[in-house]
């Protein structure tokens with residue numbers, strides 16, 4: 001039987017993801033694709049004798065696409081919900097998920113759930129260890145709608161997830177104690193249900209091999225924080241550390257170039273690290289008044305090497321061109337006093353063409369002794385990517 005792969009990515013990055021994957025597996029064939037999700041028909045594994053795991057930095061997550069389910073919309077005044085053959089935009093899709101009458105409890109949604117159960121049974125691959133139900137394209141607020149995630153999921157969506165979970169449990173397709181969208185464990189086989197349109201869904205699965213595959217749809221679940229996060233960078237650094245599995249420990253020192261207004265420093269301080277923020281701009285009072293925070297109000301290149309001699313982790317989030325960031329970091333890490341264990345660099349991409357330089361960037365970083373390099377376009381990244389390197 002033919003095997004299909006699904007890959008998810010930041011909305012708008014689909015054509016790059018397609019090109020990148022086809023250059024990795026030239027005999028793959030593009031199949032279904034929508035904003036935020038791309039699928040490929042894979043060549044026969046035995047024939048090609050290759051690993052089809054995507055190697056690029058743009059995929060958020062991936063797995064096997066098993067089948068598609070689509071139900072006919074019933075007539076109703078809301079386009080895209082009960083009426084629509086018409087395609088709806090991301091905002092309208094999102095609004096629909098807020099509405100239990102038009103989505104979660106709607107007749108079309110009930111039919112979609114029934115059809116999904118039938119399709120999942122037909123695969124004869126159940127019972128799965130876990131269940132991830134997610135929406136393509138980062139449509140939920142926890143991903144990229146608003147700057148800061150809203151932990152309240154849309155009510156129609158919540159209804160849908162509960163009903164889907166119960167229906168799968170009733171058919172023993174997932175264990176009775178399954179909690180949908182919990183982080184999965186390494187090695188677990190997870191059923192993926194990706195809503196691509198209000199009346200259309202991809203049934204897939206993956207076995208967890210990477211940190212990001214533990215998260216539903218490859219999206220790190222947001223956590224409530226006692227104090228409101230200062231900026232998106234709060235979520236960026238949390239995601240980077242968790243994805244890359246960095247062993248940040250209380251009492252260690254993190255230095256961030258480009259630290260204002262202070263979101264990532266705020267998260268690092270919450271982890272009981274000592275933080276040095278280098279930025280000519282002002283830092284938020286929550287951070288600047290913290291006893292473990294030091295502000296060096298300079299540009300990265302003007303900083304005194306002596307001030308960074310205890311640096312365990314060196315971060316950059318400065319809004320500067322990637323080569324300028326790498327020049328600055330190289331100047332620092334080549335100094336005998338500065339020996340961080342790892343680097344977390346946000347590289348800004350005003351133009352995605354810059355990604356052509358990815359390999360030369362990682363080679364350059366590796367030449368400083370940071371040979372374990374990896375990259376990801378984080379869910380909380382916008383026009384940028386994250387490069388992590390450790391010794």
Ligand SMILES: C[S@@+](CC[C@H](N)C(=O)[O-])C[C@H]1O[C@@H](n2cnc3c(N)ncnc32)[C@H](O)[C@@H]1O
Pocket residue numbers: 230231233234257258259260261262263264265278279280281298299300301317318319320
């Ligand atoms: C995206 S913001 C950083 C957000 C920050 N990481 C946070 O957690 O809130 C980019 C910052 O880079 C700073 N920046 C630009 N050029 C810089 C340089 N040469 N050295 C240090 N900071 C710089 C800007 O002043 C700006 O505050």
